[in-house]
């Protein structure tokens with residue numbers, strides 16, 4: 159192995175958790191919880207990532223409450239999901255890796271058929287851009303009791319993740335979900351102490367983090383996934399992200415996962431590349447199909463390049479001392495070496511590990527130096543298929559396995 163890429167195979171401590179190396183599988187909605195029930199396919203998906211050499215795999219999109227879901231086919235961290243998730247964490251541990259649960263609340267990014275509130279909750283009320291698709295054209299600003307209740311829901315979800323045998327939780331503060339709606343100047347127009355400049359907008363996400371740390375921080379690693387840039391005019395910039403990172407560091411975050419882009423305003427920024435036109439037409443979910451078609455009308459042409467968030471992420475590396483996990487187009491050993499050289503502590507990979515769960519072992523053994531992922535983004539389309547998310551360069555997953563509840567293993 160060349161140069162400092164060897165550093166990526168050294169263990170690291172993240173809060174109370176020791177990771178065997180620096181590679182983390184990023185949360186990529188697996189489409190493996192039909193009706194909210196984690197499937198055997200979900201277990202096998204994460205077992206393969208663990209067996210392929212990653213230090214930690216992240217179970218995507220675990221809603222903290224029924225209202226916090228975005229879609230019906232999403233894991234909710236409630237009592238019913240615990241036995242299924244326990245099967246998953248056991249399978250990951252048997253392969254020597256750690257398991258992380260990504261905790262989310264969708265806020266205004268919500269396509270559920272019914273909600274317990276009249277309008278979806280967000281940082282501020284008024285017009286809801288995601289509502290053009292969901293039909294919910296309005297959103298409601300969270301009141302102090304809402305802020306308290308939802309922070310408690312994050313705590314309860316983190317405790318359940320621990321009960322289910324997870325080693326870490328990732329608080330989703332990016333891509334336009336509820337906590338990201340607080341961080342974003344586009345969504346957060348509050349005039350109280352939770353609105354204003356970037357550091358004030360980070361106040362509520364930081365309070366949620368502190369409460370989760372108080373509850374489970376001595377047992378679980380607690381990371382935050384944030385945007386280094388929201389990727390559109392009027393969205394949060396990398397200077398804002400530096401302020402957010404400082405606030406989260408002061409609040410005790412064990413790790414920041416550095417992502418970018420927003421689901422509604424700049425999805426191409428999340429992926430560093432566009433969705434293929436043909437892929438949109440194959441979408442099975444009519445709501446998402448309509449949304450994606452609409453977005454294509456104004457999206458810029460974005461050509462994929464490796465490490466597409468590096469320039470923004472460097473600014474955060476220079477500003478804070480806590481462990482930082484680089485994310486965004488990491489796909490080669492040379493890229494990993496560069497990230498280690500530049501002081502990033504971990505490398506988070508999504509598509510490269512969807513394409514080949516064995517990639518980390520291959521990097522280690524010298525049998526591969528670059529991922530064969532073409533950044534075509536067709537796996538995003540697979541998310542809504544019966545078989546769940548997979549790389550289209552390989553055969554799809556087993557549909558029957560994706561229908562079987564995990565705990566029936």
Ligand SMILES: Cc1cc2nc3c(=O)[nH]c(=O)nc-3n(C[C@H](O)[C@H](O)[C@H](O)COP(=O)(O)O)c2cc1C
Pocket residue numbers: 184185186187188218219260330333383417428429485486487488506507508509510537538539541547
């Ligand atoms: C199929 C698919 C599903 C995704 N679902 C999620 C998700 O549920 N939560 C999340 O935070 N990011 C999600 N992402 C974004 C990835 O975590 C990651 O930020 C993005 O793919 C860029 O990293 P990469 O270049 O290593 O793939 C998804 C990405 C893909 C390809």
Ligand code: SF4
Pocket residue numbers: 509510512513530531532533534535536537538548549550551
């Ligand atoms: S479908 Fe496969 S090749 Fe295309 S972006 Fe997804 S993982 Fe990469």
